Amino acid sequence: MKQILNRLFNHQHLSRSESKDILTRMAAGEYNNAQIAAFISVYLMRSISIDEFLGFTDALLDLRMNVDTLSAYNPIDIVGTGGDNKNTFNISTLSCFVVAGAGHKVAKHGNYGATSVSGASNVMEQHGVKFTSDVSKLEKSLDKTNIAYLHAPLFNNALKIVAPVRKDLGVRTFFNMLGPVVNPIMPKRNVLGVFNLKMARMYHYMYQQTDCDFSIVHGLDGYDEISLTGDFKVINKTQEIIYSPEEVGLVRCREEDLNGGDTPEEASKIFDNVINNEATDAQKNAVIANAAVAIQTINNSLSFEEAISQARESIESGNAKRTFSKFLEFNT
Incomplete structure (x- = not known):
């Protein structure tokens, strides 16, 4: 996370796969609250990219509970x-x-x-x-x-x-x-x-x-x-x-x-x-x-x-x- 934060603070963007991986790790409890707060605060200071948005979406949809019968x-x-x-x-x-x-x-x-x-x-x-x-x-x-x-x-x-x-x-x-x-x-x-x-x-x-x-x-x-x-x-x-x-x-x-x-x-x-x-x-x-x-x-x-x-x-x-x-x- 330290490496990721340094990249983001230097105005770099994440790829779709990197974004998915980070949110997946977040869901697994690999990051503490301070790290999570720092990570999500970055996007208050710059816009989220399409790849980041899609990567985060991919992760959340993969992690979702299966309720497909309701569809x-x-x-x-x-x-x-x-x-x-x-x-x-x-x-x-x-x-x-x-x-x-x-x-x-x-x-x-x-x-x-x-x-x-x-x-x-x-x-x-x-x-x-x-x-x-x-x-x-x-x-x-x-x-x-x-x-x-x-x-x-x-x-x-x-x-x-x-x-x-x-x-x-x-x-x-x-x-x-x-x-x-x-x-x-x-x-x-x-x-x-x-x-x-x-x-x-x-x-x-x-x-x-x-x-x-x-x-x-x-x-x-x-x-x-x-x-x-x-x-x-x-x-x-x-x-x-x-x-x-x-x-x-x-x-x-x-x-x-x-x-x-x-x-x-x-x-x-x-x-x-x-x-x-x-x-x-x-x-x-x-x-x-x-x-x-x-x-x-x-x-x-x-x-x-x-x-x-x-x-x-x-x-x-x-x-x-x-x-x-x-x-x-x-x-x-």
């Missing part, structure tokens, strides 16, 4: 990289339940917040969800409720080992970038939120090497999701398009309208308000917009406006709430 459900995952320092409420997680409420299969891969008050696992835990890696239980949840929740550290030892270091650092690391693409199911449908266009290009390059249906979303004012605080970009297999909130029939909102609160309890309350159709228009519309991208990714014959209508119906009809209630029955 038969052809679920979608909706996830943001985090690290945009906006402290929004759990928009991606709520969008997953809205999409499930609209009748689609969802496999949400999530973790505790490393750079925000409440990550997906925090809000699930607030509702009493018991995380599991039991494939039969996850299958039952997908079958009966349309959604399964995969708590990342249970499915990958590397993510478990680096979790305390990430939490102690409290800043964005390259693991924010890796998390969304190492769902152990390796779903063929993905919605990914990124906080800058450079990262969008990297993911676009990666997804183009696969047979996945994907949508990459970016709020042009720095959000890793559609915030409706400004214009946003959607990149998929066939096009890149910039929308304004008004173009898709939604109202532009302010940054403070999406604040996730100061504690997991406050974030959980916002979550409940949205799922119960009792949230502010700004909160509800942000979830609807992100859910709509997922619905359109699943059924690309729909217009964005039609997908928005389906997402809104999921919330306002109570289907999203019923889906969440049923999910809690199976997972608490």
Whole structure:
């Protein structure tokens, strides 16, 4: 590790195979927390290269627990990289339940917040969800409720080992970038939120090497999701398009309208308000917009406006709430 760090401090890059080897060794417990912190801090000072990104991804996918039987459900995952320092409420997680409420299969891969008050696992835990890696239980949840929740550290030892270091650092690391693409199911449908266009290009390059249906979303004012605080970009297999909130029939909102609160309890309350159709228009519309991208990714014959209508119906009809209630029955 000393040799590797010296190379990185001298602005050298790692090859794909070297990157894979380092993360594999990290997962095996060969490095201490100080070494891990030094290594991941390098990428706060310079961009990760394509080869490094692909090597780290290779390692995490090789190390993942085998849950391949769940891929038969052809679920979608909706996830943001985090690290945009906006402290929004759990928009991606709520969008997953809205999409499930609209009748689609969802496999949400999530973790505790490393750079925000409440990550997906925090809000699930607030509702009493018991995380599991039991494939039969996850299958039952997908079958009966349309959604399964995969708590990342249970499915990958590397993510478990680096979790305390990430939490102690409290800043964005390259693991924010890796998390969304190492769902152990390796779903063929993905919605990914990124906080800058450079990262969008990297993911676009990666997804183009696969047979996945994907949508990459970016709020042009720095959000890793559609915030409706400004214009946003959607990149998929066939096009890149910039929308304004008004173009898709939604109202532009302010940054403070999406604040996730100061504690997991406050974030959980916002979550409940949205799922119960009792949230502010700004909160509800942000979830609807992100859910709509997922619905359109699943059924690309729909217009964005039609997908928005389906997402809104999921919330306002109570289907999203019923889906969440049923999910809690199976997972608490």
